[in-house]
Amino acid sequence: MDAVTDTGVEILTGGTQGDLAKTMGIEFIEASAERLVGRMPVAGNTQPYGLLHGGASCVLAESLGSIGAALYAGAGRIAVGIEINATHHRAVSEGHVTGVATRVHGGRTLATYDIVISDDRDRRVCTARLTCMLRDAPKS
Template identity: 40%
Template sequence: MEISKEELLYKLNVRQRTTLMDTLHISYTDVGPDYLVAEMPVSPAVHQPYGVLHGGATAALAESVGSAASALFIDHNSQEVYGIEISCNHLRSVSSGMVIATAKAIHIGRSIHLWEILVKDTNGKLISHCKLTNMVVSKRN
């Protein structure tokens, strides 16, 4: 049975309740066959001391969207997915508004997934360029 895009986004957003993603107000907004989009509001709650978006919050957004995207490609009855490496190049600062992260698949293998995540502001300006490697493992008993 095929699940609708709306239902899938709803399930992704419900699944993150009471997690870091909920704390950061990350929400999933679009999904396709090889991508997932999430957004996060930028406010003082995610600022670093100079009043701009903290790189760690950006990395958390990138890892969240990339990991959730990998979860769309696994068998949840027998597999789990874990981020094993993330790199982020922070190119521009932002102090308010919303940032939008788009994870696009570079490689979807049996045990390794590689994602490119572009984090942009609402004007489409690139804020951070990130890369996430996820490992797919057998579920622990």
């Protein structure tokens, strides 16, 4: 894993990762403000037909992109998702999916990531894009 800010370490070690990513079984493999990689099991994240739920793909995409945006924002700032879209290309019913989030824009107030999610055979399952607003952290 690349060097990350204290906020990034806290996010990746579960301090502020949130319950949903833990519940979904998301594992973070690589993390920097430019590129993040994570994987998630299909089992437990399916819709009634036994296929990976499209919402689960969105959770993986937003988890990766929002952590990248938080790392990009730096200490004393937060990232809040304001827009996500996803195209689901193929069904997957077993194994894991891996998401790779790449920053395509980093500005003062916005960060945008493209996220490609693939199955264990490296076939594209979903393409997503996430934009986060960057702002100062609330004062305690």
